[in-house]
Amino acid sequence: MDDFRNKLARFMYGRYGTDQLNTALLVMYFLLLIINVFTRLIIIDILMWSVxxxxxFRTFSRNIYKRQKENRIFLNYWNPVKSEILLSARRLREIQTHRFRRCPQCKTVLRLPRRTGKHLVRCPRCQNRFHVRIII
Ligand SMILES: [Zn+2]
Known part of the structure; x- marks a missing residue:
């Protein structure tokens, strides 16, 4: 087993390996696989195999700089989407106790206790004061 591990480590030496973009590509591959089970379209097949x-190719590539650059570009698009998804999940989780409002000046999301009525709120980041109405 150790021999196999050593051989694998030697093989992967100087190669890129995996990153967030590769994980996203694998998720995309499995989604296409599931779609392909139901549709059986040749275009989905081609897309699936291309992915x-x-x-x-990315995993075994020796051009590490270029693969890192691709990953950075991917993360520039993915990170804002990911934080919106996480925020939405948190909003749902805390719907009984808190409300979330965006500061009109710096766009920071404020987590406010659920108290109905109109309140004056101060943003902890930019110190901007603004009114917030919590209806339910
Ligand atoms: Zn602010």
């Missing part, structure tokens, strides 16, 4: 080949 898979690209993922394998």
């Amino acid at each position: 898979f080949i690209w993922t394998v």
Whole structure:
């Protein structure tokens, strides 16, 4: 087992490995796989294999700088989407106790206790004061 591990480590030496973009590509591959089970379209097949080949290519690539650059570009798009998803999940989780409002000046999301009525709120980031109405 150790011998296999050493061989694998030697093989992967100087190669890129995996990153967030590769994980996203694998998720995309499995989604396409599921879609393909129901639709059986040739275009989905081609897309699926392209994604898979690209993922394998990226994993074993020796051009680490270029793969990191691709990952950075991907993260520039993915991180805002991810934080919106996490915020929405948190809003749902805390719907009984808190309300979330965006500061009109710096766009920071404020987590406010659920108290109905109109309140004057101070943003902790930019110190801007603004009115918030919590209806329910
Ligand atoms: Zn603010």
